[in-house]
Amino acid sequence: MANQKPDDSDPLLNPPATASNRGSNGGGRTPWASLIGFAGLAVNLALCIYRAEGDRGTIAFVSFAYLNLLLLFWCIRQLDRAPPPHGSAARGRIRAAVWILATSLTAAFTWKVAAGGAPPPPPVAWLMAAATVVGGFYGFFVHEEK
Template identity: 40%
Template sequence: MSAAPRAERPYVEPPLDGRKDEISCITLLGFAFLTYNSVTAAYRSIHDLWALSFVLVAYVDLVSLFWCLRQFERSNQRHKVRLKVAVWFLTTLLATMFSYKVASVMPWPVAVIVWFVGFASIIGGFYAFFVYREPPIHQTANVNKL
């Protein structure tokens, strides 16, 4: 017995959950951990201007990235384009900064690999955010055949 195929329905975004405005304990714990580590790293590098700048820029970048991601989840389609640009820029800055820091203490063959991986992630992120278009989702029923 063969069942007739069901009409395909377009994908409908799920309704926004009312709890998305709440901040979970895990989020607060992660933010507190990031802040504590950043403060201790800044304190240890207080006499090295470049290291202190790295710590402060990385902290501000991460906090901005998390804020942008949260706004992205709650925003409408028009604002998502701008937030995608901001997220890509912030992740590019982080990848470049950390690639520079890691590559500076590695021998040159490993440094080349580190820079390659950093640039590959930047290019991959650009492709995923701005070039790739996901095919439409087709919702079909699972039909059990007897």
């Protein structure tokens, strides 16, 4: 009995495809929570640029972070919608893009924290960032779900 294959008709193991688990927005429904979140990010970007008072470094940093987040969320959505085979080339390219975007965002924020003299000393901040990047790489590419 322990080696018995699970029944494919079991709704707990194989739930029917619904709007919440098939990777779409419900067949044309507007994803209001996402739109509100992105609008909040856009307002935050505008306020940061306004408060930067012409400081090009700050404007470049917040613009980079905003665009990086937009691309990261878009790539994650594409990854959710990609065909299920885990070894497919399309999924591999999208996962690489997600990892690169997350790594660049981690590096940008670590650079900002280390330069600002925040409580963790710069080597500790960079060590934590490196552990995050290496752990993400391991989880995303080495120990992928088979």
